[in-house]
Amino acid sequence: MKNIFFLFLLICSLFGSAYSQIRGKVTDPDGDGLPLISVSITAEDQLSTPVKVQTRKDGQFTFPTAENKKYRVELGATPGFYSEQNTYQHVNSTANIMFPLKKGGVISGSVLNEAGQPLSGIEVYAQPLTPPLLNAIPRSFSRETDDQGNYRIFGLPTGKYHIYAKQSDNSFLSPSRFRGQAAYYYPSGSIDGAIELDPMNTEIPGINIQYFPQVGRAIAGQVGMTINYAYVSLYHQQAKVAQTFVFLHRNRFYFPGLLAGEYKIEATGTDNTGREYWASSKVILTDTDNRSAELTLEPTLDLNLEIHHKEEKTCTPQKATTPGRLVLQPVLAGNIKENWEALTAEKFIVFNLRKAPYRLTIESHEGEEYLYLSSKAYPIWPTAEKQEVTLSARGGVIKGTASAPGSYVQLLPTNPTQFIDFQQATITNGDFSFTNIRPGKYRLRLRGGAVEWSMLSNAKKWHEMIAPQPTDKEVEIQPCESKTVELNR
8 A cells, every 4th residue: 555655656756746647548449448468658748667557457548647747658568459540649638549459460380409399489570561550669570489480470560570590599490381491581471572461361370490500691770770670671582581671870780690692681661752762782791701781772863844746757756745655764673663754745754663774665646647666776874864866767558458258367476586476367358457556677476277176976176167277467657657458368
């Protein structure tokens, strides 16, 4: 009784003589109160030690507080549950707050030695790969294995996780799928190299980890950044083998248990305006040394183009007034980036491009028949300045007739490396056509034939009549040209 009275006096002296109360409740997904959950409160206008209480049987808690002050109220550990919102709130001295919790997912399995015997007392970690809420403190979830080598990590929020384990001698353990390789790789049954929990998959069992005696090397480093958080990915032989994330004030990363070889580290992130940031570095590991790496995130750039139309002798292109297609093919590696935008102002802006060379193609349709092409055959780099592009060629039309019933016509490039979209035209009343064709040389191929079906005894057999060899005809199309071709067998 004396201790309770002393605690009350201590709280009163901490927050002042005049006091009120902050009330709150911690609930499960059904709205029922959760008992014995630790809750702490800290006055924001002074350096004070947080005062902690536990929720009662009905999940409710109260704090005596000083009037006219601001407080930070924060949840402690919530075994088996997690919060979809921040686990802390900034409130006034008379607030009534709620902390609704969700039932967390479970990842379980066993840890075995090389002989397949269970290992007890091994710490197994579930490192989240999904960014936490803004300003939330990042943390991994862990559990020790029991006497049978089993572990069960529960209370996991929805998201992706990297599962690994570590012994006290700092040697790492490797998932059984990668036995014989370095540790810190992802287990089997993974999505994008990571275990993923979702609301329909609340437990993932059987994630077994087998002891791998080789300690392996490590890559450690930091990311210079001005944004809140960023992903750091590790690639080996063009495959992503590990991923973590860093924060503005906790910007260090660590990839342990790696075999010797060449690795690429890539950091990516986005600021509050949607601007993407990117950095990359290569690291070569040997069998004897660890390596460090420093990356500095730089904002991606915009490609700001002013498009002009060059008049040809064969036709007079008019200003494009319909949506256009801009295709950027990275010269080095990466995905093609496309952007559609109206070209009425003769301007084209593509956002968030990494500082790298691109091959550029611009297309703009006028009606149904013609196609503008960019004269930029050499690589183009995104810069802060406006760049000018001249569209110097227009597409053509190939029309024709064919007298082969049941056939169709294919448009093929004469040069296998020529970039065109594969096209195929059916023959309707003896006619076919291809529009919006890039100037160049092509091969028209007449294919197809009739099919005969018959029934013999109780079995069905298909007999495809052997058509003559495909009929090919080469044709060259010029800008603005419309060419008629006759195909016959």
